[in-house]
Amino acid sequence: MIEFYILAFVLIASAIFVIIASKPVYSVVGLLVHFAALAIMFFSLAAEFLAVIQIIVYSGAILMLFLFVIALLSSGVAPFSLGSDRLPKIAVPATLGVVVILGFLIYGLAHIPAVFQPSPVAQSASGSQAGPVGAADVFGSVGDFGKALFTTNLLPFEITAFILMVAVIGVILLAGESAPYVQSRRRARIVEREMREAIMRAGEE
């Protein structure tokens, strides 16, 4: 029970930090802490698969994306050149945050079986019941989740794939090659054709 309140405090504090940070990179770090705490919270809710997905996808991919864009847009902004000055400011809160997170991660992993007990009447939609973490076919396990995803909810899954494809295409179109290149490409082809014809005419002479 106490874990919940500590985790809640961390979540709220990091969220507030995200929105009040003066630099975008600070916000990314804050968001990272937030996601980690959230993953632990998911663990406490017997959603193991999703907790791991949260860390891999959200913190691993999306936040990296944010960082790349920050880098792209921060060219010419002065603070990034002051690299060494940054560190002391980030270091203390980051370290503390990492410590807290790790601590909770360890504590949670150690105590999770004791957080919730399997209820005799509990039965999930896919027939899985509550059980210890890591066990197969209990509620929240990978197997249980996979079974639900690929049988009952196959259509949403396929649609998700579609959404991702749309996103990829959209990003490429938006931020992809710009017009002059295409024009220059066409010009290149025209030039190429003219050259070929000149050579052929030269060859006939």
Next chain:
Amino acid sequence: MSLDVHQMGIPGSYPALFVIWLLPLAGAIACWAFGPQLKRYAGVLGSAVIGAAFIAALVSWNIATQDSGSQLGAEQHLFTWLQGFDFGLLLDPLSLIWVLIITGVGFLIHLYSVGYMWNDNAIARFFAYMNFFVFAMLTLVLSDNFVGLLVGWGLVGLASYFLIGFWFFKPSAVAAARKAFVLNVVGDVGIMFAIFIMIAKVGSVRFADVFANPHALDPWLFWTCVFLFIGAAAKSAQLPLHTWLPDAMEGPTPVSALIHAATMVTAGVYLVARCAPLWLASHEAQILVGTVGALTALAGALLGIAQWDIKRILAYSTMSQIGYMIMGVGVGAFSAGVAHFFTHAFFKACLFLGSGIIIHELSDEQDIRLMGGMRKRTPVAFWSMLSAVLAISGAPFFSGYFSKDQVIYGDIEHGDLWLWAIGLLTAGITAYYMFRLFFVTFMGTYRGDLKPADVGIETEVAASTAAIKHETSEPHAEDHTHAPAWLMAVPVAILGFFSFAAGYVMLPGNSPWAHFFAHSFPLERLPASTISEGVTTGIAIVMLIIGAGIAYWRYATPEALQNAPERLKRESETLPAILVRLFYWDDVIDWLFVKPSQKLGDFFGQWFDPHFVDGVVREVVFSNRFLGTVVRSFQTGLLRAYALIIVFGAACFAVYYALEGAMR
């Protein structure tokens, strides 16, 4: 309420009625539609149409007088609109008299107009209007129900408006036409209220149903009569709605003759005579009508003394004579009142048409001070008008003598001494001013070459004696020929003859007149009157001699004729102001009604409309603009503002669902 249908005339199919009624309408439409092609022949067409209607009316004599005991005359059903609203035509002796006068005298006046309007460019329009008027008047007298009568009433008012304002480029004519129309509308409203009462109480507007039981209108019987009389007073130029008649002389002279002397202004008399059962059932209404008639007769005569325009003198004399008729039918002497209408039509039309000859001869001069000596120049007018003047003054052997005496005697027969006395007094005054007109116009030497100031004409004069120099600025026809003289002379002569002879049908005793009307009016048993008819006649003749004598002494003695210009000038200057200002009646009406109406109109036009009506529109515009500005302020283009709005909307949703859940 159950409604048994009564009949006034014997119902049936009478094609002659349609001929009489619709032929003038056809003539009007033809003259109007083909005016430019017809030119002067419109006059021929118009007169022929009225003549044909007259012949049809003569032919209908038999069906008009057929009597089946309870029903008299011919009734032709036209159509039924609602229960109680059956429209039809009724030709009984009362309406036949009016039809004969309208078409007969009308025909003579149409013929005269062909000559009078010979050089007027708009002659076709004139005859279209005249025929339309005849049609409207026939609608009025031939209807067998009050609504048809009201339709005819309104249409004759309209025709009068058209014809008074015929020369519409004269502002005075337009103003006079408007004045006539407005006052007539007052009368229309009166009749409408009477019809409302009839519908409410009796459930029907047909004459037969209403007259079957006048007391069904109780307790509104008196007011029904009053409302009807308001209509009659407006149309017949009785006090207090008489002011339009003198101004109506702005129209061409034939118009004055037909409409404002012989026919339209007698519509009120027709109405009262037709509604005899109602009047007989309400004694108070009779007193009212009789008194108003008498006072009008006296007032008209008094005002006639002070006029110098020949047509205005005749207008006031019309007003006065109609006062006689109203007085007659008001006290219950219906036959007498109608008799006076009959004779009056002849001599008044004769007087107007004769004066028209003089006006035409003198190139549109209408002030009698600039006339004189017309006896040699227009002999036809002289002799005809002499006959008419003698008739109107009640000289023995002339028609007016018979009818006017009947009216005056009828007063005393019904027990009203005051009216009798006023009638006799007015007879004297009538004789005076008619002979004044006659002597000043026809006797002596022609004064037209004198300067207007020498005979007392001031250039700026009050409305009553305004030298209406009749600027006939109507475009003259290219071929400025003269009309054949007989066109104007013959009708006047015929009318002059009838001014003399028309009375002979009314000889006392078993006269054809009494026989004709034997069953038209409810019989009354009257007590023997205090003063016999002989005494009445004697006093009347005495009044005639006094009046004519005074006129002769003032205007026609040899020395008077010699000093005519000075005498006239002196008289012009010494006329009493009250008479010159027409008893200040026009000023009172102006102060009471016209000025407040103008103020009200100004109020609405200048203040209310811009502030409220326009203001509402402006408010709509303003509020739209305001709302638009408010909404536009949302479109900041700021991403964050839009996000906030979305959040706000989402929050509302959340709150709603939370509350909904909480309710459950």
Next chain:
Amino acid sequence: MPHESLLPVALINYISLSLVIFLIGVAGVVLRRNPLIMLMSIELMWNAANLLFLAFARAWLNNAGHIFAFLVITVAAAEAAIGLAIVVVVFRSRENVDVDEVAILKG
């Protein structure tokens, strides 16, 4: 039926926590001018919803919550990608990275 005994604390706590994180995310979107911070705040909001989904899934032992949370993560990723692409395109050639300067939808 909520099997509250399955949860470490009562369900109401998860609801209020989720709400608080969501509101913080909203505040971030509205109050910050940097588009990247705004996108991050949107991520906060997604996660608040995820938390709620999983809490209820656990309480009711219903897998649908997991599935939906999975979908949420996927869509959030896609949206973040596209949003960042837009940010890159719009602010590539600008001096400052300020959303208020891109008010061309004004009026």
